[in-house]
Amino acid sequence: MTNDKQQIDRALSLMDRVFGFREFRPWQKEILKSVLSGEDALVIMPTGGGKSLSNEQA
Numbered sequence: 623m624t625n626d627k628q629q630i631d632r633a634l635s636l637m638d639r640v641f642g643f644r645e646f647r648p649w650q651k652e653i654l655k656s657v658l659s660g661e662d663a664l665v666i667m668p669t670g671g672g673k674s675l676s677n678e679q680a
Contacts, residue, residue, distance in 0.1 A: 626658045
């Protein structure tokens with residue numbers, strides 16, 4: 623089982639490879655950490671906030 627840091631690093635690597643983004647937008651990393659730790663999350667993001675990237679299946 624991988625830890626949260628490894629999963630976040632993998633997500634960041636995948637996001638860079640597929641979309642060309644080398645860092646998360648504000649709050650994306652915190653949202654990802656919450657979901658990876660098993661917490662429920664209701665996230666309301668503005669246009670351009672990275673919803674599509676947050677929604678992709680890896």
